[in-house]
Structures are given as C-alpha cells and as structure tokens.
Amino acid sequence: MDHLTPALARSWILSTARLIEQNAQHLSDLDAAIGDGDHGANMSRGFQAVAKKLEGDAKADDLGALFKVTGMTLLSTVGGASGPLYGGFFLDLGKQCASRAALDAKDLADVLDSGLADIQRRGKAQPGDKTMVDALAPAIAAMRAAGDDIVTATRAAADAARNAATATAPLLARKGRASYLGERSIGHEDPGANSVALLLDALASATGA
Amino acid sequence: MIGLVLVSHSRALATALSQLVLQMTGPDFPVVVAAGVGDDHQEIGTDAVHIAEVLQPFCEGDGAVVLMDLGSAVLSAQTALELLDAEGITGAADKIRLCAAPIVEAAIAAAVQAKAGASLDAVVSEAKGALAAKAAQLGDDAPAPSAGPDGAAAADEAGLTLDLVIENPHGLHARPAATLVQTAARFQADIRLRNLSNGRGPAPARSMTGIGLLQIRKGDAVRFEVSGTDAGTAVATLRELADARFGEAADGSEPGTPAPVMTPTPVGGTGTPPVAISEGIAIGRPLPLASLEVDLRDGPTATPAEERARLTEALRQASDGIGTSHIGSGAATDILAAQALILSDPAVIEAVETRILRDGQSALAAWRGETQALADAYGAMEDDYLRARAADLRDLSNRVCRILAGVTAPQTLAPEPPAILLVDELLPGDAMAADPRHVLGILARSGSPTAHAAIIARSRGIPMVVSARDWTAAAEAETVALDGATGEVWIDPDDDARLLIAGRQRDHLARLQVFDSTKHLPATTLDGVTIAVFANVGNATDAAAATENGAEGVGLLRTEFVYLGRQSVPTEDEQVAALDAVFAPLGPGPLVVRTPDIGADKPLAFLPQPPEHNPFLGIRGVRLSFRHPDFFASNLRAILRAGTGRDLRIMVPMVTSPDEMEQARALAQAAHRTLEAQGIPHVWPVSLGMMVEVPSAALMVEQFSRSADFFSIGTNDLTQYILAAERGNADLDDLQDPVHPAVLQTIAGICAGARTAGRHVGVCGDAASDPLAAALLIGCGVQSLSARANRVGAIKAMVRRTSAAVLQRLAEEARRCDTAAQVRHLVRESLDARGGVI
Structure with missing residues (x-):
C-alpha cells in the first residue's frame, strides 16, 4: 500500500464522520470548558451531512471532487468557526488534487501542508495559539519523517496529532471564543486540536485497513 | 443604492436588527439577513454557502456592506467572498465590503448613509465610526458594565424552584438547549438554572452559552429558579418541556412535526382532508361568525306599491354601494362587479315583485325568500362552478336585506381581541370586510381555493383553511391554530405544537421581511x-x-x-x-x-x-x-x-x-x-x-x-x-x-x-x-x-x-x-x- 486512492479517501472521510459522531459529546465537553460548548454538535452535524451526501453521490469518485463535496458541505452545515476552517481545508485539498488519480505519502504531506496553510491564512492562527494548527502541523511533520510507506506515515501522523492535542492543555488560547477566557483557558485541551486528531486517526485507519 | 447584509449566528438577532434598520430607512431599503444554519437556518451558527447566495445579487447591483457578529460569522463571510470569486462572479471584490464595526451601531449608521445615496467607501467609513457616539455618551473611561447579581432572585419576589433530571441522550446540547432558550424567552419571569450534579451555575435560561457552560449531561439533576410575574406558568411550562425531552425524540433525533389534531367527522360533514386556502400562520381564540347573520326585523308591511318602491330603492343603494367600493384587489372588485349584475337581473326582480304584489309580502321577506331559494337552487346544482356561486348570491341577498331592515352593514369585521373566524362558508363580502389586523385567520367548514372569497383572503394576506372535520371541535376550543400553507389545524395546541407554530410564524414573518427588504x-x-x-x-x-x-x-x-x-x-x-x-x-x-x-x-x-x-x-x-x-x-x-x-x-x-x-x-x-x-x-x-x-x-x-x-x-x-x-x-x-x-x-x-x-x-x-x-x-x-x-x-x-x-x-x-x-x-x-x- 503506497497510495491514497479515491476509494481510500472516501473511506477516510466516512471514518472521520463515524469517529466524530462517537466523540461528539467529548468534543462538546472540551468546548464547554473554554468556548460555547458546541464543537462536537457542530462537527457532528457537518460530517453527518457529508456522509449522507457521499452515500447518495457516487459521482464524487475522484479525489478532487470528493474533497470539494466534503468542503462545500462542511461550509454550509457546521455552523461554527470550524465550518469555514475545515470546509476551506477540504476545498483546498480538492484544488490540490484536481487532476490527480492518487497520492503517495509525500504528495499527501504536501497536500495537507497546503490545507494547513489555508487554515492559517483563514484563521490567522500561529502555532502555540491553542488551535487546530497545533495538532495538524506536528502531524504533517511526523508524516514526512516517517518515510514513503503510507500506512506507517499516516499512523505516525495520527499519533503525533493525538499527543499534540493533549499538549494543548497548558497553552493560553489566543483565538476564537476561548481567547475571551484569557488565563482561564489554561488547563483545558483545545477542542479543535482534538477534532484534528480524530481526522488523522481516521486517515490512519483508512489506509491501514 | 448600497445594501446592507447582516451576518449573524442567530437568525432572530439579525432579523430583529433588520427591523431596527428599516425603522430608520423606511421599508424599501435593501437590508438582507444571512444568518443561522441548518435546513431552515433556525439553528445557531453561520453558513458560508448561504451567505454567498445572499451576497451574489449585490455583486451585480450597487454593492453592499457586510456586518458580522463574531467568530464564525467573520470567517464564513470571508469564505463566502472566496466562493463568489471562485465561481467567477465579478464584483465580489469591488462591491462587497466586510466591515469590522460593531454590528448594531454600524447597521444603523451605515443604513442611513446608504439610504442617502452615499458611496460604498462613505458607507463603510460611517459604519466604522459608529461606536463613537456611544463612547462619547458613556465617556472614554466608562467602566465596563458589571455582571449582574449572580442568579439570586429579587428579594421581594417569591421565587419558585423546579428540580428535575435531564433524560436527553446527549444532555442539554445545542438543540434542546435552544428549545429551552426559546421557551424561557416567552416569559417575563427571570429563569435561571443550576446543574446540581456538578455544582455549576446558575446560568440564565435565555443564554445558550450559559446553558452550555453548565455541561448538563444525561442523568444530571438540574434546578430551575424562577421569579417574576408569570413564574407559575413558566414552571408548569418548563416541566412539560422537560417531560417532552426539550423537543427531542428519545433517540436524540429531531422532533417530528406534531400531528395535527384529527377530530371525528362532524355529522353532515365530509371526510375530505383539510384544504389550504391562503398562506400564513394564525393562532388565537376562535370566534364563530354566526353573529353576522343579523336578526333582521321587518317593520310593518306597507302597501304593495310602497314595498315595491322600497325594493327598488334598496337595489339602487346596493348597486351604488358596490360601485363605490374600492377596497381589496382587482380580483375582489371584479367579483363585486359581477355580483352587481344580479341586482339588475329582470328575472329575479320580477319574481320578487310578484311575491310583493300578488302575495302581499314585505320587500324584505320577498327579496330574502326569493334570493335564498335561488341560492339554494344554485347550491344543489350538478355544476360545481355554479354551485360555488351560491355564496355570491347569499352575500348579495344579505346586503340588500340589511338595507331593507335599516341595518348598517359592518364596514369592517374587527373582533377585539383579535380572533380566528369560524365560518360555515366564507362570503366575499365578509372576506372584504375582515380587517387583517383583527382577523388572524379563517377556518371555514366548506369552500374551495378557487372560490371568490378565497381569492380575496389571499389578496388580503389572511391565513385560511377549509376543514369540515376540525370545525366542530374548533368551535368548542379555547385556542385554535392553523397553517394556511399546509392546511394543518390544531385544536387547543399543546406546548410542543405551540413551539412549532411559533417557530413557523417567526419563520414566515422573517421570510416576508426578507422579501420586503x-x-x-x-x-x-x-x-x-x-x-x-x-x-x-x-x-x-x-x-x-x-x-x-x-x-x-x-x-x-x-x-x-x-x-x-x-x-x-x-x-x-x-x-x-x-x-x-x-x-x-x-x-x-x-x-x-x-x-x-x-x-x-x-x-x-x-x-x-x-x-x-x-x-x-x-x-x-x-x-x-x-x-x-x-x-x-x-x-x-x-x-x-x-x-x-x-x-x-x-x-x-x-x-x-x-x-x-x-x-x-x-x-x-x-x-x-x-x-x-x-x-x-x-x-x-x-x-x-x-x-x-x-x-x-x-x-x-x-x-x-x-x-x-x-x-x-x-x-x-x-x-x-x-x-x-x-x-x-x-x-x-x-x-x-x-x-x-x-x-x-x-x-x-x-x-x-x-x-x-x-x-x-x-x-x-x-x-x-x-x-x-x-x-x-x-x-x-x-x-x-x-x-x-x-x-x-x-x-x-x-x-x-x-x-x-x-x-x-x-x-x-x-x-x-x-x-x-x-x-x-x-x-x-x-x-x-x-x-x-x-
């Protein structure tokens, strides 16, 4: 296994939808501590809509179309800031993959890097601001370091994202609703970093299955 | 004219703000709402695709200033511009301006400038300065408003408490919390809640964020503290709401549409389903219109010649009355004009005169007898079109009878307090007399969407449903609600149904407002x-x-x-x-x-x-x-x-x-x-x-x-x-x-x-x-x-x-x-x- 094919990518998205659904309450709990308590419900609503769309839409059979449908659906259904952030991320992935049949491990890291840049451009977040970026950036770095085997690379990325999400707890939130809490945001994990960890976990299980 | 687009997490907030704006500008100012998320945009959140759709016409028009509340509203609005750009919509970059000014102050300031014909730059500049007046009023060093007293009810008001256990599978997450917030907002009373299981709170029940922070999960014990004038009702309503799992089904899915009440078919009624006649949502007390069937007292009968002269005069007055009537739409006046023909129908007049001259009847008795018989004959006809004209005849008959009895016809039907009229069959004259501010809706026992009265109800914007099977129950109810778009009727709606009806009503009004703006x-x-x-x-x-x-x-x-x-x-x-x-x-x-x-x-x-x-x-x-x-x-x-x-x-x-x-x-x-x-x-x-x-x-x-x-x-x-x-x-x-x-x-x-x-x-x-x-x-x-x-x-x-x-x-x-x-x-x-x- 050395490529992310459209079939695997579809399985990645659907698997993300399942993981988000299973962890919706946990994500909302994390968000309730430092935000408006809706991250799990929002992400769940968005990814369930994506899953429904993909199930009814066999046409999204190339990477570009698949990611575009995912992005557009998230934009219009999530509701919170993660809508434009995740939606824009997937739209960017769609653009990167427009004429590509499959991605090898290096391509995948490049594409995710471009998606990360889109999130940072949109959300104006820097590493250390206690956001999604804090899980996604180390995950991509770990993916590049793990070499050419996509199973190993995505597993390394998932582990890195998980650890990085946990490591957001001591950070001071500088973006989004959590930033209103100032010092009181310290000691809680960032919900966005946690949903990124789920996204990469789903990627690892899709390629490793 | 530069338009204004209001982007908010909350559709209600943005809609209310657009009303404030329209108060300043008059009704023809282009202020548009792009708010909420979910199928009907009633949930809290923002939707970049929806915002792009709302912005698109402005890209081709004179442009617009976009004001946003916060967080995802800003991100979604930015993303919407990117979407428009990606779709090749020219003008998105030049004609749409996202403005960081505070949404309420800026909306008013920007709208006034835009209405005055200012350029996009001038409108944006005015919006940015909108906070200045408020800052000056409060003084630069005005202290930040202090947080209110922490949940304690006013000492002089008896506070009520309600303890219950939350049974919703995911606790009070977004949707049930939103339902709670909506319900709490209906009461004057101050409603706060605490999570007794984790010691958090109190939080105001009208605050989504506040409720979210309580982290209420399944099985948590919650205490509502309610104080104020309608505290008793509020507590009862909250209890029912909790029993109904805050509008959520047992599996945590969205609640279905409460089934309209199905009452037994009344004797002599038909089993046909209700017919939606005129769009709109109404809820209120039912008021049977039988009172309109005025008891027309006939005076002593004069000589046949005098009675015939009275008839002629009454027909002339009725005809003039129709001729000078300018209420209603074109359809309505056409209908009256067609009615007027009957007043000069020689066959009818001859028959009435025969009753007067030969049988010695009074003008009123003769006219009523003849025209009602004629209406009955029409009503029994095979031809459905002609059968529907029976209502026109009865209407006309009443008009002339009132003149003969010296009773002034009610120019307007305006029940106070406003009510839902229950009529056997709506007559065109009644439809035209109904004042839409007082007649909230009409429930008729029979009638068709193509009847003249139905056309008039639609043109006057009065919601109307025809339903034989709900009619009898409605007459005995305290409250009736109807949806003139779907034909649904609720008899004494329960709280779930009321919530649904209120939601539809809000949605309907919001939509009308968007159309209008x-x-x-x-x-x-x-x-x-x-x-x-x-x-x-x-x-x-x-x-x-x-x-x-x-x-x-x-x-x-x-x-x-x-x-x-x-x-x-x-x-x-x-x-x-x-x-x-x-x-x-x-x-x-x-x-x-x-x-x-x-x-x-x-x-x-x-x-x-x-x-x-x-x-x-x-x-x-x-x-x-x-x-x-x-x-x-x-x-x-x-x-x-x-x-x-x-x-x-x-x-x-x-x-x-x-x-x-x-x-x-x-x-x-x-x-x-x-x-x-x-x-x-x-x-x-x-x-x-x-x-x-x-x-x-x-x-x-x-x-x-x-x-x-x-x-x-x-x-x-x-x-x-x-x-x-x-x-x-x-x-x-x-x-x-x-x-x-x-x-x-x-x-x-x-x-x-x-x-x-x-x-x-x-x-x-x-x-x-x-x-x-x-x-x-x-x-x-x-x-x-x-x-x-x-x-x-x-x-x-x-x-x-x-x-x-x-x-x-x-x-x-x-x-x-x-x-x-x-x-x-x-x-x-x-x-x-x-x-x-x-």
Whole structure:
C-alpha cells in the first residue's frame, strides 16, 4: 500500500464522520470548558451531512471532487468557526488534487501542508495559539519523517496529532471564543486540536485497513 | 443604492436588527439577513454557502456592506467572498465590503448613509465610526458594565424552584438547549438554572452559552429558579418541556412535526382532508361568525306599491354601494362587479315583485325568500362552478336585506381581541370586510381555493383553511391554530405544537421581511440569468401596489374593470379615462394590456350572451370581441390612446388559431389609422402578443410566431384545458395544479418553439405567484413572470437563491413524474436542501 486512492479517501472521510459522531459529546465537553460548548454538535452535524451526501453521490469518485463535496458541505452545515476552517481545508485539498488519480505519502504531506496553510491564512492562527494548527502541523511533520510507506506515515501522523492535542492543555488560547477566557483557558485541551486528531486517526485507519 | 447584509449566528438577532434598520430607512431599503444554519437556518451558527447566495445579487447591483457578529460569522463571510470569486462572479471584490464595526451601531449608521445615496467607501467609513457616539455618551473611561447579581432572585419576589433530571441522550446540547432558550424567552419571569450534579451555575435560561457552560449531561439533576410575574406558568411550562425531552425524540433525533389534531367527522360533514386556502400562520381564540347573520326585523308591511318602491330603492343603494367600493384587489372588485349584475337581473326582480304584489309580502321577506331559494337552487346544482356561486348570491341577498331592515352593514369585521373566524362558508363580502389586523385567520367548514372569497383572503394576506372535520371541535376550543400553507389545524395546541407554530410564524414573518427588504433588487439567478418580475393589475389599487412591491412592470393589465358592472356600453373617452386612472400610479416599465376577456364567468350586462352549457368552452375572450367589432375597435383605440408615452404592448386572450391573431393585428392597425386620421395622440407602433391558454395555441407556437410578437402563458386556463378539469370544481383539485407534468411538458414545448422563433415567453397565471411553480416555469425556459403584487418579493427572492441550470434539470425531472403531487414533492426535496429557496 503506497497510495491514497479515491476509494481510500472516501473511506477516510466516512471514518472521520463515524469517529466524530462517537466523540461528539467529548468534543462538546472540551468546548464547554473554554468556548460555547458546541464543537462536537457542530462537527457532528457537518460530517453527518457529508456522509449522507457521499452515500447518495457516487459521482464524487475522484479525489478532487470528493474533497470539494466534503468542503462545500462542511461550509454550509457546521455552523461554527470550524465550518469555514475545515470546509476551506477540504476545498483546498480538492484544488490540490484536481487532476490527480492518487497520492503517495509525500504528495499527501504536501497536500495537507497546503490545507494547513489555508487554515492559517483563514484563521490567522500561529502555532502555540491553542488551535487546530497545533495538532495538524506536528502531524504533517511526523508524516514526512516517517518515510514513503503510507500506512506507517499516516499512523505516525495520527499519533503525533493525538499527543499534540493533549499538549494543548497548558497553552493560553489566543483565538476564537476561548481567547475571551484569557488565563482561564489554561488547563483545558483545545477542542479543535482534538477534532484534528480524530481526522488523522481516521486517515490512519483508512489506509491501514 | 448600497445594501446592507447582516451576518449573524442567530437568525432572530439579525432579523430583529433588520427591523431596527428599516425603522430608520423606511421599508424599501435593501437590508438582507444571512444568518443561522441548518435546513431552515433556525439553528445557531453561520453558513458560508448561504451567505454567498445572499451576497451574489449585490455583486451585480450597487454593492453592499457586510456586518458580522463574531467568530464564525467573520470567517464564513470571508469564505463566502472566496466562493463568489471562485465561481467567477465579478464584483465580489469591488462591491462587497466586510466591515469590522460593531454590528448594531454600524447597521444603523451605515443604513442611513446608504439610504442617502452615499458611496460604498462613505458607507463603510460611517459604519466604522459608529461606536463613537456611544463612547462619547458613556465617556472614554466608562467602566465596563458589571455582571449582574449572580442568579439570586429579587428579594421581594417569591421565587419558585423546579428540580428535575435531564433524560436527553446527549444532555442539554445545542438543540434542546435552544428549545429551552426559546421557551424561557416567552416569559417575563427571570429563569435561571443550576446543574446540581456538578455544582455549576446558575446560568440564565435565555443564554445558550450559559446553558452550555453548565455541561448538563444525561442523568444530571438540574434546578430551575424562577421569579417574576408569570413564574407559575413558566414552571408548569418548563416541566412539560422537560417531560417532552426539550423537543427531542428519545433517540436524540429531531422532533417530528406534531400531528395535527384529527377530530371525528362532524355529522353532515365530509371526510375530505383539510384544504389550504391562503398562506400564513394564525393562532388565537376562535370566534364563530354566526353573529353576522343579523336578526333582521321587518317593520310593518306597507302597501304593495310602497314595498315595491322600497325594493327598488334598496337595489339602487346596493348597486351604488358596490360601485363605490374600492377596497381589496382587482380580483375582489371584479367579483363585486359581477355580483352587481344580479341586482339588475329582470328575472329575479320580477319574481320578487310578484311575491310583493300578488302575495302581499314585505320587500324584505320577498327579496330574502326569493334570493335564498335561488341560492339554494344554485347550491344543489350538478355544476360545481355554479354551485360555488351560491355564496355570491347569499352575500348579495344579505346586503340588500340589511338595507331593507335599516341595518348598517359592518364596514369592517374587527373582533377585539383579535380572533380566528369560524365560518360555515366564507362570503366575499365578509372576506372584504375582515380587517387583517383583527382577523388572524379563517377556518371555514366548506369552500374551495378557487372560490371568490378565497381569492380575496389571499389578496388580503389572511391565513385560511377549509376543514369540515376540525370545525366542530374548533368551535368548542379555547385556542385554535392553523397553517394556511399546509392546511394543518390544531385544536387547543399543546406546548410542543405551540413551539412549532411559533417557530413557523417567526419563520414566515422573517421570510416576508426578507422579501420586503429585497423586493426592489433585480431577480438574477446564482448563475446570472435575470428573470423579469412583473405584477398583474386589475385596478388602480393594484397598480399602486405593483409599484410599491418592486414589480418591474405590468405583465398583465386586465381591462375587464372598465366594463364589468356597467349597464351600458362605455364610450371610447370613458374607456380612456378609466385606463388612465389605472395607468397613473405605474412606473416606466413595460405595460402589457390585455383586451377584454369577457364571457365565461365574467358576463357583461350590455353584451348579452345566449346561455351556454359550458361557458369556458364557449364565446369568451377574443371570440366575443370579434362578434362585437365596433366595441372591440373602441377598446383598441382606447388602449392605444391611454398608452401614449408608455412602453405599452397589447395582448389578446383566448386565441385558438393563427388567423385570429392576423385579424386582431388588422384591427389594431385600423384603430391606429383612425386615430392618426383624427390627429388623436396615441402610442404606435405597439407589440402585439397573445395569451397561450388554449392547447392549440400551445401546440402551434411556430405558426403563431408569424403573427404574435410575444407569448404570455395563462396557466390557470391552460391547466384547466390540458387536464379537462374545471377550475371551480373542488373535487378535482389534484387536476388543477399547474405543475402537473403534462402542463410542464406543454410549457417547455411553448418555450422551445418560441426560442427558435426568437419570441419572448412570459407567464401571467397564478403559477407565477407560487415560488415552487415559478421555479419550474423558469426551468422550462420562461423568461418573465407576472405575479400578484404582494408576491413579487417572494418570487424575486426565490429566483435569487437558485440557479437556472439547477432549475432546468429539476424541470426535466419534474416532467418525467406521474402526478402534480410527485412534482411538488420532488421540488421541495430538491430545493429545501438549498436552504429555504421556496
């Protein structure tokens, strides 16, 4: 296994939808501590809509179309800031993959890097601001370091994202609703970093299955 | 004019803010709401795709300033601009400006500037400075407002508490919390809640964020602390709400629509399901209208000669009363004019006079006896159309009886407090008398959507449902609610139903407001196809309404008002004067004037016609005009004269074969030559087009393209003729729907033929006023829509939220359906997913 094919990518998205659904309450709990308590419900609503769309839409059979449908659906259904952030991320992935049949491990890291840049451009977040970026950036770095085997690379990325999400707890939130809490945001994990960890976990299980 | 777009997590917040804005600017300022998330945008959140759809028309117009609340609203608005840019919508970058100013202050400041005609830069600059006045008022070093007392109820008010355990599978997450917030907001009382299980709180029950912070999970014990005037009711309501799991089903899914109450069929009633008559949501106390059946006391009977004189005088007064009545829409006045004919019907008068002279009855007893017998006879007829006219007769009978009894007819029906009227059958006169501010809705035991009273209810915006099976229960209820779009009726609705009704009501009003605030913007689809939206006009009131409601012209000017109700042929000058009065309020847009469509259900006193067994298949429209050439020539001359200086076009109704169009063209040219010879100013040349309502016309578009300059589809008659289902027959309402696949197929054929020949196709039938049907018409290739004036905003809003390519595919799919019901289902499924397009 050395490529992310459209079939695997579809399985990645659907698997993300399942993981988000299973962890919706946990994500909302994390968000309730430092935000408006809706991250799990929002992400769940968005990814369930994506899953429904993909199930009814066999046409999204190339990477570009698949990611575009995912992005557009998230934009219009999530509701919170993660809508434009995740939606824009997937739209960017769609653009990167427009004429590509499959991605090898290096391509995948490049594409995710471009998606990360889109999130940072949109959300104006820097590493250390206690956001999604804090899980996604180390995950991509770990993916590049793990070499050419996509199973190993995505597993390394998932582990890195998980650890990085946990490591957001001591950070001071500088973006989004959590930033209103100032010092009181310290000691809680960032919900966005946690949903990124789920996204990469789903990627690892899709390629490793 | 620069517009204003309000982007918020909360649709309610943005809608309320747009109301504040409109208070400052007046109703015709383009302020539009892009708020909320979910299928109907009622959930808290923002939707970048929706925002892009709302922004798109402004990119092609004068531009807009976008004000956002916070967080995702800002990100979603930025993303919306990127989406527009990616779709190649030019103008997004130049004409749309996202402004960081505080949304409430900036909205007011920006709107006032924009309304004054300021440039985009000037509006943005004003918005940015909007906080200055408030800062100055409070002083620069004003302390931040301190947080309120932490949950403690005021000491002088007895606080109530309610402890309960949350059973929702995911605790009080977004949706049930939102339901709680909505419910709490209905009460004056201060409602706070604590999570006893984790010690968090208290938080105000009206705060989503506050409730979220309590982290209420399944099984948590929660305490509500309620204080204030209606605390008792609030506690009871909260308890019921918790019992109903805050509107969430046991599995955590969305609640279904509460089933409308089904009451047993009343004796003598019918088992037919309720019929939706007039759109809108109403809830209130029921008020039977039996009180209107005034007990008319007859005075002592005078001599037969005196009684006959009283009758004559009463008929004259009734006729005058109708003649001077200017309330209601064109449809309503047409109906009254037709009624007036009965007042001069010699057969009726002779029969009444016989009762007076021969039987010695009083004028009142004779008139009532004769007309009620006549109404009963109509009511028993086989022909459904004639049966529906019984209501007109009863109405007229009452009018004259009141005059004879010296009782002043109520000019307005205005129950206080406002109520839902329960009527046996709504009479046109009552429909016109009903004051929409006091008559919240109407529930009738019988009636059909095509009855005159139904048309009037729609034109006056009063929600109405016909339902025999709910009627008896409604009469004994304390509260009745109805949804005139779906035909649902609730008898003493429970809290769940009330929540649902309140939600729909809010949604309905919000939608009306959006329509209203964007009605003057052009109707361009997301993929750049502009549909002209005109209004239908039948009198001066309609004409004024057309201009006010944002119609870009008149797609159908009915000239029947010039003739109906008159006892003698109006002179050409009289016709010009009557047309002038109606043209006066109109703007400069296109004005399509239809030559008289007389006959069938609209007979004329001065052009008596032999009785026809089936008037809809008889001498009507241009067929009648050709049989009275002098009269028709005077109609054409009057239209040309009244059109001087206007973009006037002439349209001929009920055309069946091409030689009729050639004949009409020759007559129009003759009218022009006559006027020219006399040196009378008039408009020339004019476009001469035709109604497409007869199937032969629909099938021969190619031939007609040689003699007709444009086509306008009359969907009502076309539907009735294609489906062989008479318009007034309530038992055939499934065959009276213009979205029937056969009708759509016909319309698509007309459009295809007209496109080849380079002819414009519009629609001026009722279908153009129904957003769902109108969407399909556009999908079939129709280029302009002429709607009821009060629907112009709704139709434009629909056009702006959709794309022509999507509608074309949808219309193709619709034409492959089997029934009109399937088509409606298909369109709802498809367009609802796009967020309230229809």
